[in-house]
Amino acid sequence: MIVKQKQVYCRPALCIGCRICANACAVAHGGTTNPRLGRINVRVNAFQRYEFQELCRHCEDAPCVDACMVGCLEKNEETGVVTNDDRCVGCWMCVMVCPFGGMKRDVLNNMAIKCDQCKDIEGGPVCVQACPTGALVFEEREDSVEEPFFTGPTVA
Amino acid sequence: MKERPLCNNAVVNLTDRTVDFVEPPEEVLRSFIGGRGLNMHYLYKYLKPQCDPLSPDNVLILGNGILTGTMSPNSGRHNVTCKSPESGIIGDANIGGFLGPEMRFAGVDRLIILGKADRPVYLYVNDGKVEIRDASKYWGLTCSETEARLRYDLGSDVEVEMIGPAGENLVRYACTRYGPKNAAGRCGSGAVWGSKNLKAVVARGNQGLPLANPEGMLNKFNELKDYLKSSKVTQVLGRVGTPLLYDVSNYLGAIRTHNSQQTVFFDTMNAEEVHKYVNKMVGCYGCVVHCRHRNSVGGEGPEYTTEVLLGSNIGVADTRDMIELNNISNELGLDVSSLGTYLAWAVELYEKGYITDKDTGGPLRFGDFETMKKLIYDITYRKGFGDTLAEGSLLVDKYGKETADFLIAIKGLPQSDPHDVRYIKAFALGIATSSRGADHLRSRPTLEILDLPAELTRKVFGQPIDPNPTSYNTKAVVVTVTETILAVADCMGICKFITHCWNSPRNLNYDHFSQLTELATGLKFSKEDLIGVGRRVTDQERLINYQEKGIDRKDDTLPARYFDEPMPSARAKGSHIDREKFAGMLDEYYELHGWDKNGMLPQQRIDELNRLKNLS
Numbered sequence: 001m002i003v004k005q006k007q008v009y010c011r012p013a014l015c016i017g018c019r020i021c022a023n024a025c026a027v028a029h030g031g032t033t034n035p036r037l038g039r040i041n042v043r044v045n046a047f048q049r050y051e052f053q054e055l056c057r058h059c060e061d062a063p064c065v066d067a068c069m070v071g072c073l074e075k076n077e078e079t080g081v082v083t084n085d086d087r088c089v090g091c092w093m094c095v096m097v098c099p100f101g102g103m104k105r106d107v108l109n110n111m112a113i114k115c116d117q118c119k120d121i122e123g124g125p126v127c128v129q130a131c132p133t134g135a136l137v138f139e140e141r142e143d144s145v146e147e148p149f150f151t152g153p154t155v156a
Numbered sequence: 157m158k159e160r161p162l163c164n165n166a167v168v169n170l171t172d173r174t175v176d177f178v179e180p181p182e183e184v185l186r187s188f189i190g191g192r193g194l195n196m197h198y199l200y201k202y203l204k205p206q207c208d209p210l211s212p213d214n215v216l217i218l219g220n221g222i223l224t225g226t227m228s229p230n231s232g233r234h235n236v237t238c239k240s241p242e243s244g245i246i247g248d249a250n251i252g253g254f255l256g257p258e259m260r261f262a263g264v265d266r267l268i269i270l271g272k273a274d275r276p277v278y279l280y281v282n283d284g285k286v287e288i289r290d291a292s293k294y295w296g297l298t299c300s301e302t303e304a305r306l307r308y309d310l311g312s313d314v315e316v317e318m319i320g321p322a323g324e325n326l327v328r329y330a331c332t333r334y335g336p337k338n339a340a341g342r343c344g345s346g347a348v349w350g351s352k353n354l355k356a357v358v359a360r361g362n363q364g365l366p367l368a369n370p371e372g373m374l375n376k377f378n379e380l381k382d383y384l385k386s387s388k389v390t391q392v393l394g395r396v397g398t399p400l401l402y403d404v405s406n407y408l409g410a411i412r413t414h415n416s417q418q419t420v421f422f423d424t425m426n427a428e429e430v431h432k433y434v435n436k437m438v439g440c441y442g443c444v445v446h447c448r449h450r451n452s453v454g455g456e457g458p459e460y461t462t463e464v465l466l467g468s469n470i471g472v473a474d475t476r477d478m479i480e481l482n483n484i485s486n487e488l489g490l491d492v493s494s495l496g497t498y499l500a501w502a503v504e505l506y507e508k509g510y511i512t513d514k515d516t517g518g519p520l521r522f523g524d525f526e527t528m529k530k531l532i533y534d535i536t537y538r539k540g541f542g543d544t545l546a547e548g549s550l551l552v553d554k555y556g557k558e559t560a561d562f563l564i565a566i567k568g569l570p571q572s573d574p575h576d577v578r579y580i581k582a583f584a585l586g587i588a589t590s591s592r593g594a595d596h597l598r599s600r601p602t603l604e605i606l607d608l609p610a611e612l613t614r615k616v617f618g619q620p621i622d623p624n625p626t627s628y629n630t631k632a633v634v635v636t637v638t639e640t641i642l643a644v645a646d647c648m649g650i651c652k653f654i655t656h657c658w659n660s661p662r663n664l665n666y667d668h669f670s671q672l673t674e675l676a677t678g679l680k681f682s683k684e685d686l687i688g689v690g691r692r693v694t695d696q697e698r699l700i701n702y703q704e705k706g707i708d709r710k711d712d713t714l715p716a717r718y719f720d721e722p723m724p725s726a727r728a729k730g731s732h733i734d735r736e737k738f739a740g741m742l743d744e745y746y747e748l749h750g751w752d753k754n755g756m757l758p759q760q761r762i763d764e765l766n767r768l769k770n771l772s
Contacts, residue, residue, distance in 0.1 A: 016439035016446040019254075020377075023227060023442065027374050032364025033227050034261045036313075044254075045312070046335040047300045049450060051438065107362050108283075126374065132381050132444040 005080040006140045008117065008125055010053040012149045014135035017044040017051030021127035021136055028118065028126040039115040040127055041101050050149070053136070056102030056115035058082050064094035064103060064114075073114075083116045160366065162677060163190060163222075163265050165198070166286045168279065170352055171212060171271030175286045184772045186679070190265070191221030192248060192646035193693045195237035198268050199246065200696060201769050205703050209241035209344075210326060210351040212272035218259070218317070218357065219266040221649020225257030225365050225441070226676040227373045229380050229664075230651035232257055232441025236340035238348040242328045242494065242548050243568030243593050245701045247343030250597070250646055251317075252440035253334035258315040261361025269352060278306070278318075278356040283363065291355040295324060298487045299333050306358055318356035319346040320489025322536045326350050328548040329494035329570075333486070337448050337456035338440065341491045342572060343592055344548070368678035376675055380668065381444050389660040390445055393653060394437060397447040398460035399427040402574075409726025410576040413468040414522050415500035416564050416717055419576050420725045421468035429475050430458065445653050455483030464574030465496025470503065471522030481529060488536040495535070497570030498545055499528060501563045508562075510555045516541045561716035567707065569593020571715075573600070578718050579728040580605060582631035585741045589635065589712050591697035599639040601631070603657055616661050628737040632744035640690035644669060647689060694749070695761050702756070709755040712742060 022038030030037055041054040058075070062082050065073045072087040073094060084094075090110035095103040104113050117138075118125045128138045163185055167176045180194065188194045195217045207213035217237040224231055234256035240247025259265070263284035278291040294302050299320045306316050315334075322330035323346030330346030331339045349355070367373050384390050392400055403426045405411045413421045423429065433453060439446035448456050458466075458479055466485065467478040485492050505511045506520040513519065517540050520527060534542025544551065549568040552560045564571045566588060571577075573596035577584040586599035604613065605625045613621045617637050622629040638657045645655040648669055652658045656665035664672075666683040674680055681689075701707035714733060722732045746755055 013436075016437065016443065018439040018441060018443040018446070020442055020444075024374060024377070026364060027227050027367065027370045030364055031370040032366050033225060033257075034361060034364045036261065036362060037364050046337065046438065046450075046456065047303060049435075129378055130374070130381070132385060133446070 004140060005058065006117075006138055007057060008055055008115070008128060009137050009139065009141065009147070010055060011135050011137065011147050012052035013147065014133045015051045015053065016133055016135070017042065017046070018132065019044070020130050020132060021053065024126045024130035028121060029113075036104075037106055037113070038127070039104060039113055041104055052149070054101030056082065057100055058115075058117070063097040063099065067093040067097040069093060079119070081117050081119055082114065084112055084114045086111070088112050160263060160363070163194070164263060164284075165266040165268060166264050167268045167270065168286055168288065169270045170273040170277065170288065170354065173288055175288075178772070180772050184768055186685075187689065187692060187768055189222050189644075189647040189681075189689050191219055191224070191233075191649050192235040192237070192250070192643065193689060193696075194266065194647075195219040195235050195248065196246070196693055196696045196700065197768065197772070198266070199237050199239070200700055200765065201772065202268060202270060203239055203700070207239065209239045209244065209247070210347060212270075212352070214239050214348055214351070216269040216345065216348050216352060216354070217266065218269075220256045220260055221647055223672055223676055224649030225260035226367060226672075227377045228442065228650060228672045228676065229377060229384060229444045230440070230442055230654050231649055232443065233649045233651055234259075235646060236332045236345045238343075238345050239704060240343035240345075240569070240592070241326075241347045241351075242344035244705050245567055245707060246592055246697050246704075247345055247348070248592055248697075249332070249340035249342045249345060251332060251334060251338050251340035252651065253315075253317070253338035254441045255315045255317040255334050255357065255359055256649065257441045258359040258361045260365050261363055262359050263361070263363050267357065269354065272351065273353040276353050276355050278354065278358055280310075281357065281359040282361070294355050296321065299489055300336065300487060302356060303335070306356060310358060311360070314358050314360045316356055316358050319349045320487065320536075322489040323347055323350040324355070325536060325538050325546070327490065327535055327538070327546040328550065329491040329498075330489050331491045333489050335456070336486060339486070339491070341493060342595060343569065344491065344494075346489050367676055369675045373675040376671065380664070384444050384654055384663065387660055387662050389662075390654070393445050393447045396427040396431055397437065397449050399425070399430045399458070399463055401460045402426055402463055405575050407726065408579065409723060409728040410579050411468055412464055412564070412571075412574050412576050414471055415469060415497075415504045415562065416576055417504065418725070419723050419728065422473045424473050424475050425463045425467050425478065430463065430479075433476065433479055440651075443651070445651070447653065451479050451483070453479045453483055455479075455486055457486065458482040461572055461574055462492045465492055469496045469500045469574075470528055472525050472528065473523060474525070477525045481525075481532065484529065484532055488532070490532065490536065493572035494548060494570045495532065497564055498548060499531060502545060504562050505555055505559055510559050515544070564594070564715045564717065566590070566594035566714065567592075567711050569595060572596055576723065576728070577714070578723050578733055579731045580625045581628050581733070581741070582625070582634045584714060584718065584733050584738070585631055585745060586635045586638070588714050589742070589745060591694065591701060597642070597652065599635050599642060600658060601634040601638045602659070603638070603661060604634055608661065612661060616657065626731060628734075628741050632741050632748055635745060636748045639694060640687055641666070643690040643693045644686050647693065648673070691749070695757055696765055698751075698755075699757055699762060699765055709742065709753070712755055714738070
């Protein structure tokens, strides 16, 4: 069954590469700051001139769930949210199969970490709340919209 | 795993190739907090007095503020501190970007670099360790090439701070660089990296930086983000960046033009003209302002400073040409503020006949873009006249004693701010007393010209302030108050664009700082504690300056041109600084600091700083 669900979408034209989203995620889920430990992968290279986010899309037919040998990745039938739990052994198969770069690695604790859409947090995803320019949105879209990388000389 | 200390400093000796870790005792930490403050403490501790800045005896310190890398707004900054090869006094500059936070995530809060490596090296900071690695294959590369090669070799997720060819060739105003835009620009720290054979510092941090109160911090961030974003100044800075100030200064007739011989220039540097070349505005770590322009010419910038120092000051009127010079200087790793001042100074000397074709190898003229461009490359690679000019303010009386009066510099450091300070008197006092030379980022007392209501200025400065910018009254108070809070912002690792007193009274003040510090680290600082720290840092810098070069009242002065030549045009016409009244302001300033008539620290303070020095 296909569940219509709200998703976190990235609007690269508005992203300034500050990594606040990933940092807020790390603080909310782990109590420490470090964008690397957030569930969003912010790709920034100032010389090559890009900044955008790689984030989990909670796929209809999620490859990570299939690939997980421990069975700790799970897609909730009702909400459609794909979550990880602490039985993870850090084999990184989910990281390998994800076509969107949505899985991240906590290399010190040897665990895969992924977006859970802040299902337990009031007010929805903390990344969307913390984004200073509105580059991240949490909404239900009928079809995937192609987001431009540049709209004009200024951002919000 | 051992619990992470609040401040973990790595002492790297490049001569012996050793790395030791030291933690500051609690009293030292509470007295200097971090960033610029602790950097000054360690500079005082490790520097061999009166050493040659380009010798292995100099100390290079990269130090994070206490909030750097936390969830505070705009907390991506650290300070690069050394003895300046340009001025011979303290060299200190604040830099944004991502390296500072990354170092903290790697478990190292401060790098104190001593000695000199026998061949080119870079430092690799990862998981609480600092490795000294060979950098022969990166030596000679420009900034973008260095970053690209290091990321190719080590992985695309490392952060790189480096020097360009200018630093390698020991140009005395070479800067420390991160990415295409961020620079610890002033005071020639790049040459110190070069003298130590240090090409880059690379960090990769997988550890989390623990917060004392994560939930509170997240809520505080969201609250402050909305608060700051609703400020008009923040919105405009995010839209057009600092070029917004050009039009204002130009209208006033206070834009440094042709080495401050003129004060009005073309409209081609206005924010809307610059904006035609801007693709996007981007930000540093944790930024809510996003003031960095990604320009279509192929780099980032220009700031207001560059617009004027590589534009009107050397007579280049075409917007695109100016942006190109900005990009070239960034790529080569030069401090644009010093560069633009020296170029303009050389042109004036040529026009007045102090130097001739025999010295320069060809005519120098204001507005000659091609010659200027060539000269920038010649300075970097030390060819011909460029080799001479690369020595910066050491040249000051090489071509005759009176030529020193044409150089817009104080304490051996050229003026960075594009604003001709003859009109705004507080600004004049600010750059004259700034601890690192003629620099606006130490105090920048411009809040009073906004014509704010009297009760607001009283709240900010603690007493009524004369709102007239051309008056000399109470301006010492304005400078002291601004200087102190900016010193604290540097200790915190917070960007000055969101600091109280900088452009807007609405930004983060001491109360915000103490809340944020408590949420992040659990340490409690009252407003009085923080003011005490700001004052202590200023005093510590003064003491180092006295120790290194005998800096006192005679050095807290302005270029002769600001005293003797009235401004030639527009609204500011006729303004100049009156020597007697300036001396009066200086007396008041010293009194507010508790210094004597000669600008010397009281013995009690010297004893305190020496005691702290021996404590850590």
